[in-house]
Amino acid sequence: MQKSRKLFVLDTNVLIHDPEAIYAFARHEVIIPVTVLEELDNLKRIPGEVGKNARASIRALCAVKDSSKGDFSSGVTLHNGSTLKIVTEIQGSYPELLDRSLNDNRIIMIALDCVKKNRVVFVSKDFAVRLKAEAFGLEAVDYEKLKVSYDDLTLGYTTRVLEKSVIDTFYKQGHIELEAGSGKPNEYVQLTDGEQTTVMARFNSSATLVHKLVPPPLIWGVKPRNTEQLCAIDALLRDDVKLVTLIGPAGTGKTLLALAAGMRKVFDEGQYRRILISRPIVPLGRDIGYLPGTKEEKLSSWMQPIFDNLELLCASHGTEPADTMNWVMENRKIELEAVTYIRGRSLPRMYIIIDEAQNLTPHEVKTIISRAGEGTKVILAGDPTQIDNPYLDKDSNGLTYAFSKFCDQAISASVFLEKTERSELASLAAELL
Numbered sequence: 001m002q003k004s005r006k007l008f009v010l011d012t013n014v015l016i017h018d019p020e021a022i023y024a025f026a027r028h029e030v031i032i033p034v035t036v037l038e039e040l041d042n043l044k045r046i047p048g049e050v051g052k053n054a055r056a057s058i059r060a061l062c063a064v065k066d067s068s069k070g071d072f073s074s075g076v077t078l079h080n081g082s083t084l085k086i087v088t089e090i091q092g093s094y095p096e097l098l099d100r101s102l103n104d105n106r107i108i109m110i111a112l113d114c115v116k117k118n119r120v121v122f123v124s125k126d127f128a129v130r131l132k133a134e135a136f137g138l139e140a141v142d143y144e145k146l147k148v149s150y151d152d153l154t155l156g157y158t159t160r161v162l163e164k165s166v167i168d169t170f171y172k173q174g175h176i177e178l179e180a181g182s183g184k185p186n187e188y189v190q191l192t193d194g195e196q197t198t199v200m201a202r203f204n205s206s207a208t209l210v211h212k213l214v215p216p217p218l219i220w221g222v223k224p225r226n227t228e229q230l231c232a233i234d235a236l237l238r239d240d241v242k243l244v245t246l247i248g249p250a251g252t253g254k255t256l257l258a259l260a261a262g263m264r265k266v267f268d269e270g271q272y273r274r275i276l277i278s279r280p281i282v283p284l285g286r287d288i289g290y291l292p293g294t295k296e297e298k299l300s301s302w303m304q305p306i307f308d309n310l311e312l313l314c315a316s317h318g319t320e321p322a323d324t325m326n327w328v329m330e331n332r333k334i335e336l337e338a339v340t341y342i343r344g345r346s347l348p349r350m351y352i353i354i355d356e357a358q359n360l361t362p363h364e365v366k367t368i369i370s371r372a373g374e375g376t377k378v379i380l381a382g383d384p385t386q387i388d389n390p391y392l393d394k395d396s397n398g399l400t401y402a403f404s405k406f407c408d409q410a411i412s413a414s415v416f417l418e419k420t421e422r423s424e425l426a427s428l429a430a431e432l433l
Contacts, residue, residue: 007031009111011124012039012103013391014143017361019056021123022064024145026080029118032061033110034088035103048340049364087113098136104129111138125391142396146362148404150384150394155247155416157188157200157231164193171199175211183207186241186413188231200227202234205410221316222260228417229253235413236261236379239271243369245357245403246381248417251426254381255355256309262351263313265377266333272351272377276335277306278342278368280359280389303336306355310334339364348373357399358382359389365398 009031014021022030043054064084070076072086090100090109098105104126111133114120122133122140130140160178162170170176170191183189183203189210192198201210213234215224224230228248235244236258246254262275314324328334339360354360354368357380365380372378380402384394394400406412420427 005029005118007114007118007120009033009107009114009120009122010036011107011122011126011129012036012043013125014123015040015057016043016050016053017125017143017391017396018146018363019053019060021057021143021145022060022084023078023080023082024143025082027082029075029083029085030078031110031114032084032086033107034086035106035110037061037086039103049343049361049367052343053363092116104132108133108136108138112136125396142393146401147396148401150400153400153403154184154187154407155414156228156418157190157415158183159190159192161194162191164195164197167191167193167197167199170201170210170212175201175209177209180208183210184408185410186235188213188234188415190227200230202231205240218316219260220263220313222256222313225253225421226419228415228419229257229421232257232415232417233261235415237264238413239377241411241413242372242377243402243406243409243412244377244379245399245406245412245414246379246417247384247399247403247414249383249385249420249430251420251422251430252417253421254417255305255353256312258353258355258379258381259306259309260313262353262379263328265351267328267331271349272375273349274333274335274351276337276342276347276350276352277303277355278337278339278353279303279306279355280339280357280364306336339368342371343367345371346373347371347376349375350377352376352378354378354380356382357402358384358387358394358397359392360398361389361392362396362398362401365402369402 005028007029008025010021040054040057043050044058045051064076064078068076075083075085077083087110090106091113092109094109094112098109100106111120111122120138122138123143124130124140125143133140166176185203185205185207187203189201189203190198191201200213202213203210213230215230216233216237219233224233232246235241246258248254265271266275310328311321311325314328315321357365369378380399382399384397384400387393387397403414407414420430
């Protein structure tokens with residue numbers, strides 16, 4: 001074995017995060033502790049994405065076994081030059097502090113056994129387990145494959161300083177052409193002459209022209225309160241943009257704007273058949289079965305923020321709010337669904353809003369977007385700095401991942417909202433607390 005070859009010991013949560021993780025360490029050795037297999041076997045019956053990924057991980061291992069002549073106990077060579085091995089025994093003697101009855105500790109012990117042979121890297125999505133591993137002298141890292149840097153994202157809109165004559169031409173024509181490579185498809189830009197004249201614009205889908213943004217009329221009583229919201233509404237109302245990612249802290253209007261635009265497109269224009277709204281169910285358990293009642297009754301607790309926004313929109317529609325709300329719901333054009341049950345569906349001509357998308361994994365976001373049928377628009381909204389999922393962070397969540405991967409695509413647009421508009425109190429809380 002070459003000295004540069006490393007041994008990567010994988011924790012269970014890595015395979016739940018990415019069932020193809022065994023192929024992510026080309027030309028190195030991948031160790032799967034038998035405890036990880038036991039945990040995958042226990043998780044495979046759980047409904048939802050966790051159970052789905054546990055089953056996918058097991059199938060991936062079975063596929064390796066079926067396609068190779070090797071043995072997992074001695075090592076199976078993968079197509080990328082790496083070796084996959086399953087370790088079943090703990091060989092060393094370790095202090096009582098490492099209680100062998102705990103799965104995490106048994107995985108760490110196997111990693112410590114491997115240190116005697118070569119350089120070992122313990123890979124886990126669990127920060128606390130990584131700290132414990134480091135305390136016993138292991139090199140411990142997060143799984144980086146489905147991860148992008150949130151801090152490196154191009155957020156919000158850019159600013160371009162132009163000659164005043166160019167801006168005057170822009171005002172007259174409504175658009176101008178900028179040099180190639182100066183922007184991305186559907187990117188928002190503030191044009192200024194460096195003094196008093198400023199105007200908001202948007203690159204077209206081919207990033208060759210910038211078009212002037214015109215404030216829209218009231219959308220179910222909603223109008224943009226700042227430049228960022230103006231950009232968001234433009235992206236939400238455009239039918240050629242099939243994916244919109246809205247990132248920003250609480251109170252910036254992400255959900256309200258997405259819902260208002262959806263009401264316009266579904267109820268007023270008939271562009272889409274229905275609005276489908278979903279939120280990840282994270283706080284006490286991923287499965288809605290912990291609550292009593294039918295699926296709709298279970299979802300009502302998780303979807304209360306959506307109902308709050310609907311009531312606000314209905315109150316501004318010029319009639320009795322309760323009557324408007326009843327009319328909206330009786331039309332059956334708004335569907336509430338758990339993320340768990342979107343997988344497997346085909347959704348043509350739907351306006352899909354995924355709220356709190358930062359609590360989804362990249363695989364879950366892929367599952368949702370891949371459900372979009374012909375004529376469907378998907379909106380992902382959330383705040384990557386406020387994550388409830390214990391195995392995700394601002395760099396590894398599905399919202400950040402989708403934002404990064406689609407930023408250069410002609411059918412997507414991204415907006416970063418920073419200013420809290422919920423109330424003066426909410427704005428001060430966001431700033432001071």
